Amino acid sequence: xxxVIVLFSGGLDSTTMLYYARAKGFRPHCLMFxxxxxxxxxxxxxxxxxxxxxxxxxxxxxxxxxxxxxxxxKEIKLPHRTIIDPTEIPxxxxxxxxxxxxxxxxxxxxxxxxxxxxxGANAIDYSGYPDCRSExxxxxxxxxDRGLKSGVQEKTIKIHAPFLHKTKAQIIRLGLKLQVPYERxxxxxxxxxxxxxxxxxxxxxxxxxxxxxxxxxxxxLLK
Amino acid sequence: xxxVIVLFSGGLDSTTMLYYARAKGFRPHCLMFxxxxxxxxxxxxxxxxxxxxxxxxxxxxxxxxxxxxxxxxKEIKLPHRTIIDPTEIPxxxxxxxxxxxxxxxxxxxxxxxxxxxxxGANAIDYSGYPDCRSExxxxxxxxxDRGLKSGVQEKTIKIHAPFLHKTKAQIIRLGLKLQVPYERxxxxxxxxxxxxxxxxxxxxxxxxxxxxxxxxxxxxLLK
Numbered sequence: 001x002x003x004v005i006v007l008f009s010g011g012l013d014s015t016t017m018l019y020y021a022r023a024k025g026f027r028p029h030c031l032m033f034x035x036x037x038x039x040x041x042x043x044x045x046x047x048x049x050x051x052x053x054x055x056x057x058x059x060x061x062x063x064x065x066x067x068x069x070x071x072x073x074k075e076i077k078l079p080h081r082t083i084i085d086p087t088e089i090p091x092x093x094x095x096x097x098x099x100x101x102x103x104x105x106x107x108x109x110x111x112x113x114x115x116x117x118x119x120g121a122n123a124i125d126y127s128g129y130p131d132c133r134s135e136x137x138x139x140x141x142x143x144x145d146r147g148l149k150s151g152v153q154e155k156t157i158k159i160h161a162p163f164l165h166k167t168k169a170q171i172i173r174l175g176l177k178l179q180v181p182y183e184r185x186x187x188x189x190x191x192x193x194x195x196x197x198x199x200x201x202x203x204x205x206x207x208x209x210x211x212x213x214x215x216x217x218x219x220x221l222l223k
Numbered sequence: 224x225x226x227v228i229v230l231f232s233g234g235l236d237s238t239t240m241l242y243y244a245r246a247k248g249f250r251p252h253c254l255m256f257x258x259x260x261x262x263x264x265x266x267x268x269x270x271x272x273x274x275x276x277x278x279x280x281x282x283x284x285x286x287x288x289x290x291x292x293x294x295x296x297k298e299i300k301l302p303h304r305t306i307i308d309p310t311e312i313p314x315x316x317x318x319x320x321x322x323x324x325x326x327x328x329x330x331x332x333x334x335x336x337x338x339x340x341x342x343g344a345n346a347i348d349y350s351g352y353p354d355c356r357s358e359x360x361x362x363x364x365x366x367x368d369r370g371l372k373s374g375v376q377e378k379t380i381k382i383h384a385p386f387l388h389k390t391k392a393q394i395i396r397l398g399l400k401l402q403v404p405y406e407r408x409x410x411x412x413x414x415x416x417x418x419x420x421x422x423x424x425x426x427x428x429x430x431x432x433x434x435x436x437x438x439x440x441x442x443x444l445l446k
Contacts, residue, residue, distance in 0.1 A: 062285060064327075068334030089372050096330035099370050103326040104287075107319035111291030131370040139369045142362040147322050147354040149312050 001027040003114040004160075005105045008032050008057065010046025011187045012208055013120035013163055016175035018053060020162065021118050023178055029114065030057035031105050035064060035094075036072050039191030049184050060104055069094040071189060078189055080201040086128040092189060092203060098131035102140055102159065109157045110150050116158045125168035125211060127203045137161050168211025176217065183220035198222075224250040226337040227383075228328045231255050231280065233269025234410045235431055236343035236386055239398035241276060243385065244341050246401055252337065253280035254328050258287060258317075260294050262414030272407050283327055292317040294412060301412055303424040309351040315412060315426060321354035325363055325382065332380045333373050339381045348391035348434060350426045360384050391434025399440065406443035421445075 006021055008014045008030035021028045030050045032043055043059065050057040070076035070091040079090055098121065105117045121132040130136060141159050145151040163171050175182065187208045188198035198205050198221065212219040229244055231237045231253035244251045253273045255266055266282065273280040293299035293314040302313055321344065328340045344355040353359060364382050368374040386394050398405065410431045411421030421428050421444065435442040 058288060060286065060288070063283070064330055064334075065281060065283070066331045066334035068330070089375075093372055094330075095333035096326055096371060099329060099366065100323070100326040103319055103322040106322060107287055107291070107317075108289045110318035111287075111289035130372055130375045133369070136366065136370040139362065139365040143322065143359065143366045146356070146362045147359040148319060149316055149353055152312075152353045 001025060002116070003027050003029060003112060004116040004118055005109045005114050006030050006055075006118045007101050007105055007120065008046055008050065010042045010049055010185060011120075011204070012168075012175075012182065012185050012211070013122055013171060015049055015182070015185045016171050016178070016180050017118050017120040017163065018049070018055065019175065019178040019180045022053065022055070026116070028055045028118070029108070029112065030055050031101075031108055032057060032059045033101060033104075034059055034061045035097075038071055038074055039186070039189050041191040042186045045184060045186035049181065052181065052184070058108065062100070064094070066095075078202045081203070082206060084127060084203055084206060086126055089128050089130065090203060092127060093129055096131070098129075098136070099140070106144055106148060106157055110148055114157070115155070116160055118160045118162070120163055121161045122163050122166065122168070122171070124165060125207050127207070134164055137164070167214065168207060169214035172211050172215040172217065176215075183223070185221065224248060225339070226250050226252060226335060227339040227341055228332045228337050229253050229278075229341045230324050230328055230343065231269055231273065233265045233272055233408060234343075234427070235391070235398075235405065235408050235434070236345055236394060238272055238405075238408045239394050239401070239403050240341050240343040240386065241272070241278065242398065242401040242403045245276065245278070249339070251278045251341070252331070252335065253278050254324075254331055255280060255282045256324060256327075257282055257284045258295075258320075259285075261297055262294070262409070262412050264414040265409045268407060268409040272404065275404065275407070281331065285323070287317070301425045304426070305429060307350060307426055307429060309349055312351050312353065313426060315350060316352055319354070321352075321359070322363070329367055329371060329380055333371055337380070338378070339383055341383045341385070343386055344384045345386050345389065345391070345394070347388060348430050350430070357387055360387070390437065391430055392437035395434050395438040395440065399438075406446070408444065
């Protein structure tokens with residue numbers, strides 16, 4: 001079985017992707033980040049899911065002392081909005097987050113001899129982050145091909161973003177088929193350390209709720 | 224004065240670059256990494272130089288638990304060789320190092336509103352690392368243009384590698400004009416915590432010695 005790295009947050013998209021990669025016959029290694037996010041509670045959810053799925057996981061601790069995001073700085077208020085305009089980049093944008101996460105995934109992939117990185121980015125039901133779009137991943141692929149030892153030796157480490165053009169509802173329907181334990185996933189940006197209930201009002205909650213509504217399913221986390 | 228990020232190790236190239244950027248009228252912010260490198264002693268040198276040059280600096284701590292390099296894993300022996308073949312990637316290669324460093328520099332640049340990143344990479348007198356070559360930087364630039372908020376808003380953060388095509392001797396001659404305190408720089412990969420003398424045998428020492436010899440100057444660190 002082919003080893004792959006799964007960028008894993010314990011949220012809806014990346015958990016579905018973990019199960020998807022496994023169903024495709026890959027052996028996923030989960031990579032998680034403790035980067036000072038206000039919803040750091042997601043790491044507890046992520047670890048529990050990885051264990052249940054019997055996938056090894058690794059947490060990298062990383063501080064971005066320059067901040068620059070409502071997810072890193074609790075002084076900045078999270079937006080509460082019901083309509084999300086993806087052409088506008090919100091205050092929850094973390095400067096270079098996916099660039100950083102993918103760089104560390106590439107390092108790990110090369111070191112443990114994995115040939116692919118799976119990322120659960122979504123460019124349809126999303127918050128407008130530029131590092132979740134197709135043209136970004138294409139450019140990053142070239143960066144890996146040219147900057148990694150494996151790249152210049154023509155053993156490319158491939159970035160896969162299989163949900164890029166799927167709606168949230170499509171992702172959820174796929175996940176239900178794969179028996180993804182959505183009741184164990186955490187998406188909410190507002191996450192006190194021992195939160196039990198998502199806030200229901202942040203972008204991430206709004207997108208999740210819309211996805212479940214469109215899929216015609218009740219979110220098991222809210223049952 | 225325009226703020227810029229300087230990827231700074233306290234070695235010969237990046238110190239020359241710090242002085243170069245200052246001489247060009249930029250206001251450099253030094254970004255340093257404590258990434259588990261065996262020559263971690265370089266950070267003490269780097270901090271002292273940044274202070275002397277009156278430039279603010281930031282150290283990011285980062286562990287790459289998957290290793291994969293003689294610079295991270297003391298069990299792997301450093302090569303001792305007098306002729307360095309840059310078509311061969313040595314065991315001191317750290318998987319994705321410059322990809323990671325540039326990703327964090329991009330995050331910092333965007334957060335503190337700096338418009339450029341300076342990196343002292345050199346593709347002539349170098350160890351053969353793929354992430355030190357022109358085609359790599361070109362691809363990375365596109366990644367930043369497409370993945371950063373500033374990029375999509377057409378306020379590009381530009382990667383500058385002004386020494387890419389310079390020989391070590393040319394860099395040293397430039398540095399001497401700029402009064403770079405080479406006696407305070409540290410290049411050696413073998414760096415016990417309180418090292419005072421470079422080993423003289425690792426790739427980094429060999430390249431440095433060759434540079435000073437070709438510039439016709441005695442390395443002040445060895446005086």
